[in-house]
Amino acid sequence: MDKLNLMRTDLIDEATEVVQHRTEKEKDTLYESPGIQMNEERKGRVIITHIETDASGAETIGKKEGTYITLSVPTLTAEDADGFEQLEQQFILSLHDIHHQLHLTPQSKVLIIGLGNRTITPDAIGPLAIDRFHEEMFSLPFEHGQVVFYAPGVTGQTGLETGEFVKAIADKVKPDLILVIDALAARNQDRLCKTIQLTNTGIHPGSGVGNARNEISFESLGVPVTAIGVPMVVDAPVLVVDAIETVFKVISSQIGEATKPSSALSVGSWLRSTEAPINVEAIKPIFGEWSGWSSEEIRALLQEVLPPHHQQLFVTPKETDTWVTRHADMIQSGVTKWLQDDVFSSISP
Amino acid sequence: MDKLNLMRTDLIDEATEVVQHRTEKEKDTLYESPGIQMNEERKGRVIITHIETDASGAETIGKKEGTYITLSVPTLTAEDADGFEQLEQQFILSLHDIHHQLHLTPQSKVLIIGLGNRTITPDAIGPLAIDRFHEEMFSLPFEHGQVVFYAPGVTGQTGLETGEFVKAIADKVKPDLILVIDALAARNQDRLCKTIQLTNTGIHPGSGVGNARNEISFESLGVPVTAIGVPMVVDAPVLVVDAIETVFKVISSQIGEATKPSSALSVGSWLRSTEAPINVEAIKPIFGEWSGWSSEEIRALLQEVLPPHHQQLFVTPKETDTWVTRHADMIQSGVTKWLQDDVFSSISP
Amino acid sequence: MDKLNLMRTDLIDEATEVVQHRTEKEKDTLYESPGIQMNEERKGRVIITHIETDASGAETIGKKEGTYITLSVPTLTAEDADGFEQLEQQFILSLHDIHHQLHLTPQSKVLIIGLGNRTITPDAIGPLAIDRFHEEMFSLPFEHGQVVFYAPGVTGQTGLETGEFVKAIADKVKPDLILVIDALAARNQDRLCKTIQLTNTGIHPGSGVGNARNEISFESLGVPVTAIGVPMVVDAPVLVVDAIETVFKVISSQIGEATKPSSALSVGSWLRSTEAPINVEAIKPIFGEWSGWSSEEIRALLQEVLPPHHQQLFVTPKETDTWVTRHADMIQSGVTKWLQDDVFSSISP
Amino acid sequence: MDKLNLMRTDLIDEATEVVQHRTEKEKDTLYESPGIQMNEERKGRVIITHIETDASGAETIGKKEGTYITLSVPTLTAEDADGFEQLEQQFILSLHDIHHQLHLTPQSKVLIIGLGNRTITPDAIGPLAIDRFHEEMFSLPFEHGQVVFYAPGVTGQTGLETGEFVKAIADKVKPDLILVIDALAARNQDRLCKTIQLTNTGIHPGSGVGNARNEISFESLGVPVTAIGVPMVVDAPVLVVDAIETVFKVISSQIGEATKPSSALSVGSWLRSTEAPINVEAIKPIFGEWSGWSSEEIRALLQEVLPPHHQQLFVTPKETDTWVTRHADMIQSGVTKWLQDDVFSSISP
Secondary structure: OOOOOOOOOOOHHHOHHHHHOOOOOOHHHHHOOOOEEEEEEEEOOEEEEEEEEOHHHHHHHOOOOEEEEEEEOOOOOOOOHHHHHHHHHHHHHHHHHHHHHHOOOOOOOEEEEEOOOOOOHHHOHHHHHHHHHHHOHHHOOOOOOOEEEEOOOOHHHHOOOHHHHHHHHHHHHOOOEEEEEEEEEEOOHHHOOOEEEEEOOOEOOOHHHOOOOOOEOHHHHOOOEEEEEEEEEEEHHHHHHHHHHHHHHHHHHHHOOOOOOOHHHOOHHHOOOOOOOOOHHHHHHHHOHHHHOOHHHHHHHHHHHOOHHHHHEEEEEOOHHHHHHHHHHHHHHHHHHHHHHHHOOOOOO | OOOOOOOOOOOHHHOHHHHHOOOHHHHHHHHHOOOEEEEEEEEOOEEEEEEEEOHHHHHHHOOOOEEEEEEEOOOOOOOOHHHHHHHHHHHHHHHHHHHHHHOOOOOOOEEEEEOOOOOOHHHOHHHHHHHHHHHOHHHOOOOOOOEEEEOOOOHHHHOOOHHHHHHHHHHHHOOOEEEEEEEEEEOOHHHOOOEEEEEOOOEOOOHHHOOHHHOEOHHHHOOOEEEEEEEEEEEHHHHHHHHHHHHHHHHHHHHOOOOOHHHHHOHHHHOOOOOOOOOHHHHHHHHOHHHHOOHHHHHHHHHHHOOHHHHHEEEEEOOHHHHHHHHHHHHHHHHHHHHHHHHOOOOOO | OOOOOOOOOOOHHHOHHHHHOOOOOOHHHHHHOOOEEEEEEEEOOEEEEEEEEOHHHHHHHOOOOEEEEEEEOOOOOOOOHHHHHHHHHHHHHHHHHHHHHHOOOOOOOEEEEEOOOOOOHHHOHHHHHHHHHHHOHHHOOOOOOOEEEEOOOOHHHHOOOHHHHHHHHHHHHOOOEEEEEEEEEEOOHHHOOOEEEEEOOOEOOOHHHOOOOOOEOHHHHOOOEEEEEEEEEEEHHHHHHHHHHHHHHHHHHHHOOOOOOHHHHOHHHHOOOOOOOOOHHHHHHHHOHHHHOOHHHHHHHHHHHOOHHHHHEEEEEOOHHHHHHHHHHHHHHHHHHHHHHHHOOOOOO | OOOOOOOOOOOHHHOHHHHHOOOHHHHHHHHOOOOEEEEEEEEOOEEEEEEEEOHHHHHHHOOOOEEEEEEEOOOOOOOOHHHHHHHHHHHHHHHHHHHOOOOOOOOOOEEEEEOOOOOOHHHOHHHHHHHHHHHOHHHOOOOOOOEEEEOOOOHHHHOOOHHHHHHHHHHHHOOOEEEEEEEEEEOOHHHOOOEEEEEOOOEOOOHHHOOHHHOEOHHHHOOOEEEEEEEEEEEHHHHHHHHHHHHHHHHHHHHOOOOOOOHHHOHHHHOOOOOOOOOHHHHHHHHOHHHHOOHHHHHHHHHHHOOHHHHHEEEEEOOHHHHHHHHHHHHHHHHHHHHHHHHOOOOOO
16 A cells, blocks of 8 residues: 555556446447457356456556456455355466466465555555464475565665565565565445455556556566555545545436446446446536536546645545455465465476 | 444534534624533644533533533644644643542542554554553552553454443442543544543443443443543545535635635634635536535435445544554553642642 | 462362372372362373362362363474364363353353463463454354453553452353463473363462452352463473472483383373382482472472572473464364354254 | 574673683683683673673684673663663663774664564564664654664564575665664573673574574674674573572582672672582582582483473563563664764764
C-alpha cells in the first residue's frame, strides 16, 4: 500500500479503459484489441479474469505489459470458509498458470517478500503472511535455504527504500523467482477484500508515474517477480467520487425504468457497475450540471474544494482485521501447496 | 468504537443543534438556553469547550445530562511534540476540573478500562493505553490495588458484553471512580485525531437508541464514570454526506463572494464549518435540487442507493498507527500525573 | 506459573511420595493405599496416569482430594506432528473422562481462563490459548455467550488478584464449568513440555501453603473448576538438586553394575528415575558424605550457600517459543472438539 | 544468542584466564602481560572494565584482538531507574570511547542491526531495541537514510544466515559503521542483566570454533562493527557447574575461617568470586574427590551423565521481560544520544 498515492487503483480490471469497454456491445472490440487478450470464466463462486497484454495493449490500458490474473468471489464474507476454500483452489491453479513458462525445478530458490506496515491493520497482509511462513517453518516441505522470506517493513521504519532492501536480499540469495505479497488500493469499494490479483509485472509504487527506486520487477532486479495483491483500502476521495456517480447512475436507471433484474446475478455485473450510460437530461433537475461530468472532472472539483486532510484518509471494512488474517493465511497456504506439489516435488508436472 | 452504529457522532460539539446554533447571531441564544451552559476559550493552541447540561438542555441537544469538555488542537499533526505537550497540560487540568466534586482522597480506588479491539488500528487506543500502564507499572506512584486496569477486548472476542465485564470487575474492586478510554466516531473528518473529549456521562453505545446492557455509566454501575474519548474514525456514509455538503457550501460561498478570510483563523471556525447558509438558488444550476436538501435527506438517499457494504466501511487517517500510539501515551501520561498530583498526593488540593 | 514459589512441583506424579512408592516392589502397596487409586496405561506413544484420592489419600501425597490425569509423551519433540496428534486424542478423551459426572448439557455455559504473563515466553501458554479461541471465534460451533474466555494477565499487571478477577467474571457469567489453562513448574527437567495434567481440584498458587485469595477452585468459586496445565519451567535450585542427584545415581548404578537395559524403554522408567537406591558406600570416595543426603538436605544447603538471585531464576527449553505455541494450539483445539462433540451436540453421550 | 552453543561465555571478563589471573597477587602480572592492557575503574555504581588486546594477548585469553569495554552495575535491579540512568551515562561515554578513532562525521551512515528471536523473551533484546528506534523514528535527529535499522530474525525463521543478511544490507547501504545489538550468554548467573559489553571485534557465533558464515565483523564485512551485548541467559549445564563450585568454595572458606568481610563490597569482588583457592583437604570428607576437580572435569562428568535434554535448557531471571525491555530502551536511548551529540552534530568533538 503506497502511503502517498492511493488515488489510483492497483487492480487492472478497474482500469478505466477496461471497465468502459466492457459494456455488452463493446466487449468484442476489446477482446480483439491489438495487444490485449482477455478471458473471463467462472469456476464455482470464483470469477477468473486472465489478461495478457503486449506493449501496445499495455499502453492502451495504462498498465505494464505482461500477464494479469484476478480471482474474485463477489459473495465472499470474512467468515466464509467455503469461499476461501474455493478461492485458494483457484489461486493455486493461477500460481501454476502464471509460472509455467519459468521452468522452476526442485533445485530452484524462491524469495518471498511481504510488503506493508504491520501496525496499520489493512496494510499488514504482507507481514502477516510472512509470520505464517515462520509459524509453519518446521512443517514446510522445503530444504533449508530454498525458500527465504522477509517482511522488510515500510521505508519510514527502516531508512532503506523497500525496493533497495529487496535488491540487497535478492543479490545475496540469487533466487529463481521472487513472490511479493502486498495490500492494494481499489477504486470500487465492492471489490475490497473479495479479489486477489496475480501479475508477473511486479510492483510499481507510484504507478504510471514510475518511481524506479521503489519498483520491484524483473526489470529492476533481473529476476522474475510475481506480485500477489489483495485490495484492502479505497482512498477517501475515490470513495466519494464513486458514491456520487453511483447515485447518478442508480437514479438515472430508475427514472429510465432501465431495471435489469437478471443482470444483477450475472458474472459481468460484478465488474460492470458503471456500464449503463447515464441519462443526464433525466436527472439534471435533481442533480444539476455535474451529473454529466466525467469522473475526472468530479474528482478535480473535490480535490479543489475538500480540505487537504481529506487526501490523507483511507477507507477499509470494519472487519478489516479478520479479512487481513484470512487472506494472509490463504496466500501462505496456497503458495506452500503450489511450491510443494508443483515446484519441489521430484516429478514436476 | 461501536461496530454496528458509526452513523452517529460521539462528539457533543458536533451535535446538530450545537453546531447549528453556533452561528454568530444565534450564539447568545444557545448560551442562554435553559439547561445549557457553554463556554469556549483558547489556551495556546488548545481550544477548550466546556458544556454543562441539565435534563432539559440534554434533551435539546440529544445527549445525556452532565458535563462535557472537549479539547481540540486544530493544527495538531501526528509528529507534533509541542501540540501533544500542550494538549496534555490542558487534559490534566480538565481531569481536575471534571472530578473536583468527587472529593477523591489518597485512599480512593480507581478502575481504568481501555475499550476497543486491539487488532483494528484506530480502535486500539484503549488497549494501547492499558499496555502503557502495564509497562510503567513499576514506576507508578500508587500503592498496589489502588489503581486497577483492564482492556476487556470486544464483545465478539470474549462472549461477555463489555458493560457486563466492567460491572463484574467494578463489583469486585469497588472503585470510587471508573475511567473509560475509548476511540470515538466523528462526523467531520477534520476532527479526526485532533480532539479529546471528557464527559462524566459515561459511555452509551448505540447512543440515543439506548442499549442498556452496554452502557457504562453511573446509572448502570453505581460508580462515577468518566469517559475519555478520541475521535479516530468517520463512518463512510457520513464522510460522503459531509463531502457533498462541503462542495455545496464552498461553491455557494465562492459564488456569493462571501469569503471571510479572517474567520479561517478564529476559534469558532474550527467548529462552525457549517455555519454559512447555502445560497441554493445560486448553485442549483450546477448541483440541482438536492443542493437544498438537509443532511438527513441526502443521507437517506445514499442509504437507499449505495450497496449495503458501504455501511460497513470506516474512514481513518493514513497515519492512524502513529496517532493512536501518541494519544494512548498522552492519556496514560496525563491520567498518571493527575492521579499522582491531585488524588494520591498527601495534601490534595 | 507462580512467580514467587517455583520450588515446588505442580505435577502430582512428581509428588515425593508417589515417586518414592513407585518402585517395583512397593507399587502394589500404593495402589492399595487407603484413599488412593492409581491407574497407568499406555495408548500408542501416550502414557496416561489416572489418580483418584479421597481426603486421607490426598493428605498422604500432599495434594488436594480429587481426580488427576496426566498425559505424557516421553518422546515428544517440538516439531512432532504425530506426537501432538496422539496427545490431543487422549486429551479429548480425558476431558470427557474428568467431566462425565458434571452432566453438562447443550445449554451449559463454560468460562475459559488463560492464566499467565504473555511477555514471558514459557508463561504465555494460557494467554496464547485464549488468543487462539479469539482467532477461531467465527468458526466455533457455540452460540454467543455459551463460552466466555479471558486472559486476565498477572496480578502485577492489573492491580487485581487473579483469583478475584476470575471470581468477578464467574459471578457475572454463572458458568456451569470453569476451565483454567496455565503453565506449571516441574521438578524433573525431562518432563518439561512433554506432559499435560488435568485436575478437577483447580489451581492452588502457593500450593500446600494455601493462599486462599489466589485459589481458583470449586471451594473458592462455587463452580466446578478443571485446571489444564503444562510443565514449562523448572526452578533453578530444583534443577541443580536434580542434576546433583542424577550424578550420584548414575555413577552409583554404574559402579554396582546395576544396569537395567530394558527398563529404559518401559512405561515406568519415565516416572521412576529415582527408583534405584543409591549405593552410598560405593560412591562416597568420589562424592563424599553428601551423596547420602536426602533431596531436602541438599536443597537446604544450596539455599544457604547460593546467592539470593539464584532463587529468582528459572530454566526452560531453548525451543520454548515453539513448545508454548504448539501446546496452546493443541489445548484450544482439544477443548473445542470436546465441547462440540460432547457438550454442545444435541445428542450428548 | 546462539541456539546451539550456550556452553561458552560471551563476556570477556569471564574468560577463564582473565578471572584466574585476577587474584590480588597475580593482578599485576596480567596487567603487564604482553599484548593485554586492562583497566578497571568505578564511576558511581558502575564498574568499567576496559581491555585492549593485540594478537598475542588475544590468543592468551582465547578472544579476538581488539577493544572490550564492560559496564557492570552489580546492584542493578529491574526497577532501578537510578541504576539504569547511571549505566546509560557510562554507555554513552563508552560509545564515544570505542569509536573515537573512526572519525565519524555528520555525513556518516550507520547501520544498526538487532539480532535475536523476538518470540523468546531473553533473546528479544535486539528486536526490541529496533522496535524502539521505529517508535521514536519521527523524533530522531537524523536525516533520512543516515541511520538504517533492521531486526533480521533468526536463521531458522528466514532461510538466510544472519551474517549473510547483514552483508546483503551492508553492501547496499555502504555504512561507515555497523552497530549490532544482541543478547549474550554468561557463565556466572550473578552477571545476568547487570552488565553491558561493547567490543569492536564484532559478533562471532560459535566463538572459538569459528563459524565464518555467521561472523559479523570488520573482517567479514569490510566495515567497522561494534557489538553491544547484554548477558541474558546462562546455559543450564553452566549453571549447575557454577552452583556446585560455589558450594565447594563457600563451605571451604567457612571451614577455613577465611571470611573477608570487607572484600564483599570492593570493586573486585564482583568479578572475582572464584579467587580464593579451595581447601580441598578440608572439604573432601563432605564432598569427596570431585571437590578437587577443575571446572572442565566437572563439566565433562555432567555432560556424560545428564540426559541430552539438559543441554537444550537455558536459565534466565523470572523478571526477564522487564529486564529485556529496560535494556533495549537504554541501548536505543544511549545510541541515539551518542549519534546526536557526537556524530551528527555540526561541530563534532
